Amino acid sequence: MSACDGCLRRSWLVGSLSASIEQAISGLPAARSRELLGLTDEHLAEAVGGDDSAAFLHRARTRDAGRLRTAIQGARVWAACRHDPLYPASLRDLSDAPAILFGRGDPKHLERLGEPAVTVVGTRRPSSYGREIAFSLGWELGAAGVPVISGMANGVDSRAHEGALQARGFTVAVLGSGPDVPSPAGRARLHERIADDGLVLSELPPGTNPRRWTFPARNRIMAALGRMTVVVEGRARSGSLITSSMAEDLGRDVGAVPGRVGNPVAEGTNQLLADGAHVIRGGRDVLDALLGPGQRSCGAPVGESLEPELASALEAVDRGAATGDEVARASGLAAGAALSALVRLELAGLVICDGAGRYERSVAAAGSRGGPSG
Amino acid sequence: MLAMARTFSLIGIDAEPVFAEVDVARGLPSFAIVGLPDTAVRESRERVRAALVNSGFDFPMQRIITNLAPADLPKVGPGFDLAIAAGVLASSGQIPKPFLDTTAFAGELALDGTIRPVPGALAMAEAARRQGHARIAVARQDSGQAALVDGVDVVALDHVSKLPDLAAGSIEPLARSAISEAPAPAGPDLCDLKGQPALRRALEIVAAGGHSLLLVGPPGAGKTLAARRLPSIMPALTRSEALEVIRIAGAGTAGGSTKEGAGSRPFRAPHHTASGRALIGGGSPPRPGEVTRAHRGVLFLDELGEFRRDAIEALREPLEEGRVTLSRARRSIELPCRFTLVAASNPCPCGHGQGSGACECPPTAVARYEAKLSGALADRIDVFVGVAQPPADAMAGDGGEASAEVRPRVEAARKLQHERLGEARSNSDMTPGETRSLCPPDPAAEAALRDGHERLGLSGRGWDRVLRVARTIADLDSAERIDEAHISEALGLRRRSLS
Numbered sequence: 001m002s003a004c005d006g007c008l009r010r011s012w013l014v015g016s017l018s019a020s021i022e023q024a025i026s027g028l029p030a031a032r033s034r035e036l037l038g039l040t041d042e043h044l045a046e047a048v049g050g051d052d053s054a055a056f057l058h059r060a061r062t063r064d065a066g067r068l069r070t071a072i073q074g075a076r077v078w079a080a081c082r083h084d085p086l087y088p089a090s091l092r093d094l095s096d097a098p099a100i101l102f103g104r105g106d107p108k109h110l111e112r113l114g115e116p117a118v119t120v121v122g123t124r125r126p127s128s129y130g131r132e133i134a135f136s137l138g139w140e141l142g143a144a145g146v147p148v149i150s151g152m153a154n155g156v157d158s159r160a161h162e163g164a165l166q167a168r169g170f171t172v173a174v175l176g177s178g179p180d181v182p183s184p185a186g187r188a189r190l191h192e193r194i195a196d197d198g199l200v201l202s203e204l205p206p207g208t209n210p211r212r213w214t215f216p217a218r219n220r221i222m223a224a225l226g227r228m229t230v231v232v233e234g235r236a237r238s239g240s241l242i243t244s245s246m247a248e249d250l251g252r253d254v255g256a257v258p259g260r261v262g263n264p265v266a267e268g269t270n271q272l273l274a275d276g277a278h279v280i281r282g283g284r285d286v287l288d289a290l291l292g293p294g295q296r297s298c299g300a301p302v303g304e305s306l307e308p309e310l311a312s313a314l315e316a317v318d319r320g321a322a323t324g325d326e327v328a329r330a331s332g333l334a335a336g337a338a339l340s341a342l343v344r345l346e347l348a349g350l351v352i353c354d355g356a357g358r359y360e361r362s363v364a365a366a367g368s369r370g371g372p373s374g
Numbered sequence: 375m376l377a378m379a380r381t382f383s384l385i386g387i388d389a390e391p392v393f394a395e396v397d398v399a400r401g402l403p404s405f406a407i408v409g410l411p412d413t414a415v416r417e418s419r420e421r422v423r424a425a426l427v428n429s430g431f432d433f434p435m436q437r438i439i440t441n442l443a444p445a446d447l448p449k450v451g452p453g454f455d456l457a458i459a460a461g462v463l464a465s466s467g468q469i470p471k472p473f474l475d476t477t478a479f480a481g482e483l484a485l486d487g488t489i490r491p492v493p494g495a496l497a498m499a500e501a502a503r504r505q506g507h508a509r510i511a512v513a514r515q516d517s518g519q520a521a522l523v524d525g526v527d528v529v530a531l532d533h534v535s536k537l538p539d540l541a542a543g544s545i546e547p548l549a550r551s552a553i554s555e556a557p558a559p560a561g562p563d564l565c566d567l568k569g570q571p572a573l574r575r576a577l578e579i580v581a582a583g584g585h586s587l588l589l590v591g592p593p594g595a596g597k598t599l600a601a602r603r604l605p606s607i608m609p610a611l612t613r614s615e616a617l618e619v620i621r622i623a624g625a626g627t628a629g630g631s632t633k634e635g636a637g638s639r640p641f642r643a644p645h646h647t648a649s650g651r652a653l654i655g656g657g658s659p660p661r662p663g664e665v666t667r668a669h670r671g672v673l674f675l676d677e678l679g680e681f682r683r684d685a686i687e688a689l690r691e692p693l694e695e696g697r698v699t700l701s702r703a704r705r706s707i708e709l710p711c712r713f714t715l716v717a718a719s720n721p722c723p724c725g726h727g728q729g730s731g732a733c734e735c736p737p738t739a740v741a742r743y744e745a746k747l748s749g750a751l752a753d754r755i756d757v758f759v760g761v762a763q764p765p766a767d768a769m770a771g772d773g774g775e776a777s778a779e780v781r782p783r784v785e786a787a788r789k790l791q792h793e794r795l796g797e798a799r800s801n802s803d804m805t806p807g808e809t810r811s812l813c814p815p816d817p818a819a820e821a822a823l824r825d826g827h828e829r830l831g832l833s834g835r836g837w838d839r840v841l842r843v844a845r846t847i848a849d850l851d852s853a854e855r856i857d858e859a860h861i862s863e864a865l866g867l868r869r870r871s872l873s
Contacts, residue, residue: 124737125733125734125735125736125737154737155737184737186737186738186741322762323572323760323761323762324571324572324759324760324866325569325570325571325572325573325762325764326762326765327572328571328572329569329571329765329768334571334575335571335572335574335575336575336847336859336863337859337863338571338572339572339575339862339863339866339867340859340860340862340863340866341862342866343826343862343863343865343866344822344862346829346830346866347822347825347826347829347830347862347865349829353870354727354870355590355721355727355744355870356590356591356721356727356760357590357758357759357760357761357870358727358760358762
């Protein structure tokens with residue numbers, strides 16, 4: 001695993017022009033940064049460097065590659081350039097493939113990106129339903145041995161990573177900052193866990209801070225790495241939809257989780273479904289679409305009878321009762337008995353409860369047993 | 375000639391004896407007050423002079439010195455007027471002097487001689503009994519409160535011109551006023567809470583065990599409505615508890631009546647901009663804060679997440695100790711504050727809740743909000759309830775049980791706690807040691823608790839809390855042992871993380 005001098009210089013040119021690129025596309029959709037990343041060094045410097053472009057170019061061309069390598073090592077990061085055999089083949093489908101992938105974690109894991117992988121994306125502010133689906137998708141795919149790729153953002157991305165980690169699966173975070181810079185800043189702990197068990201990747205040199213344009217740019221990497229991109233929840237014009245349309249352009253499969261009609265966070269995903277995306281109800285659907293029906297399984301079905309009180313409470317939850325009040329009303333149980341039944345169902349992993357005391361059928365438990373809880 | 379009248383200075387919620395010594399001597403006419411008087415006391419001169427003259431007495435055209443002793447005790451407020459007037463009259467020979475030895479006075483004078491009420495009448499009557507005075511003369515508005523005290527005669531005076539009658543013994547003391555044995559609980563009734571059985575159940579558990587409560591739900595879901603109804607299902611106060619409550623309320627306002635709600639459990643809802651000092655008490659001389667005013671009742675903190683961090687932090691010790699100690703340079707006083715804490719919060723800054731899909735709050739804002747909620751008070755809150763808007767058909771339907779139906783169950787559960795823990799204690803103030811030794815769960819319940827510990831991420835402290843709440847649920851059930859249903863219900867009332 002190595003990086004040649006030319007690729008190193010190119011990466012550092014992009015890194016050092018980061019602020020200028022941000023300026024150049026200010027006022028434009030951030031996705032337009034792709035047009036810049038496809039340019040040659042000369043044209044890129046000219047396009048965003050302004051009067052200093054010649055100086056930028058000169059500095060980039062004369063950078064001491066040895067010092068760059070020292071900087072990479074100093075940041076406890078490795079680099080694999082596009083001439084390296086470990087460089088993921090799937091990225092070569094991109095016209096603007098990154099010169100180098102910088103990464104944290106065991107670089108041997110890069111080989112696993114040759115297997116069919118799934119990219120899970122979605123809104124940073126999911127509903128509790130979205131949070132749970134994201135977690136259980138991550139868990140089921142991780143448990144089934146499928147690499148789970150996401151962007152470590154708050155909300156859906158983080159939940160997908162956490163699910164995969166809990167299932168001891170393989171998960172890859174692609175960042176919009178240097179691989180040593182956890183972004184968002186509050187996810188340092190998750191960043192560490194992913195680097196320990198999976199991979200943290202980025203095209204930006206170590207130490208680069210995230211910018212508005214770097215997120216759509218990393219989305220193209222996520223879209224390329226996954227054989228399928230699944231959107232869990234997304235608003236009508238969101239970054240998740242940018243990723244899924246990039247995936248479609250690359251000829252990858254796109255799936256979406258159906259959401260409640262009228263809920264703004266499900267608008268984007270329901271539109272994808274209307275446009276013909278795969279319907280994703282759980283890990284099972286992803287595996288069938290990815291590997292062919294029934295090729296790989298996840299989890300075992302539920303098959304046990306419940307006490308009458310628990311059964312009537314569960315039935316009430318299935319009919320849409322969420323709070324202790326609603327379950328008591330719908331099931332006809334006394335308030336204390338209803339709450340007690342809900343907790344026993346929670347302990348059995350059949351329902352989950354959010355921070356505001358609202359209960360829902362656990363998605364994993366609806367199709368499989370012994371599934372995730374988190 | 376020298377005369378001495380007895381009166382009191384209110385410090386916190388207690389009255390300290392003060393002697394008003396009045397000396398009328400020959401010399402240039404003057405009227406001076408010495409002995410750490412504040413402005414209101416110094417102005418007493420003008421009120422006393424005008425009141426006496428306007429009531430037909432002679433105001434001695436001599437050199438009058440009034441000394442308020444002990445000299446190092448700060449004297450605040452207009453409550454010394456009546457004693458000073460009595461001292462002036464006695465030392466100028468207009469009323470007999472010996473009568474001052476057995477009577478204490480507390481009242482403010484109007485310029486026409488009318489006697490106005492003062493704060494702390496009950497505390498002053500208690501102090502008069504402690505000091506061995508035979509009787510205390512107070513304003514008519516204060517007399518009902520003062521007459522609650524045994525062992526001292528209370529005389530209601532309307533006007534300073536009645537002083538000679540009082541000295542002659544022609545004014546009868548009031549009959550002792552009684553607190554009715556089961557005072558109708560003041561405030562709204564539980565029957566207004568419709569279609570929220572889980573919330574009712576939580577209120578009943580909180581009332582039975584004295585636990586603190588956190589209500590989380592969107593605006594308009596009924597959090598405040600529910601909190602206001604908690605005092606109505608709490609056990610009736612005993613006579614001595616009711617006297618404490620009246621004494622605290624009376625220390626804040628003059629002429630506190632014994633009617634309408636006096637002696638029932640207080641409900642205090644300070645606004646979320648309240649400072650730590652407003653909550654805890656303070657000032658010089660120290661005055662009781664919201665925690666003391668909520669003594670034996672409910673302290674309701676609406677929008678807990680909006681309270682100032684230092685204010686919430688300051689609540690920790692009073693919650694734990696049941697009293698606050700206010701130390702000042704001159705003296706330190708101790709105020710009682712055994713209250714039930716009820717807090718309410720939105721699930722996130724915008725109020726919709728993270729899980730609803732309608733929430734527009736950035737994750738960092740939710741995390742900050744959560745951190746504030748879980749900071750200081752989280753480990754003091756036993757019962758957590760999510761509150762949602764009840765459906766329309768429930769709102770239109772009949773109300774549920776009234777407070778009067780719920781209260782006997784609460785009182786029966788409290789009685790079991792008193793037998794187990796001793797008088798005036800409840801499950802919420804069991805120590806961790808008592809929790810483990812007095813709340814043994816049966817084997818199935820213990821298994822459920824272990825399961826909760828592993829699967830639901832219950833902390834060690836959370837474990838004790840669940841046991842305490844389960845004990846209360848078992849008490850409501852009149853059950854000896856805690857069983858699985860009790861434990862699982864208590865687990866359902868544990869605190870959860872919002873994000």
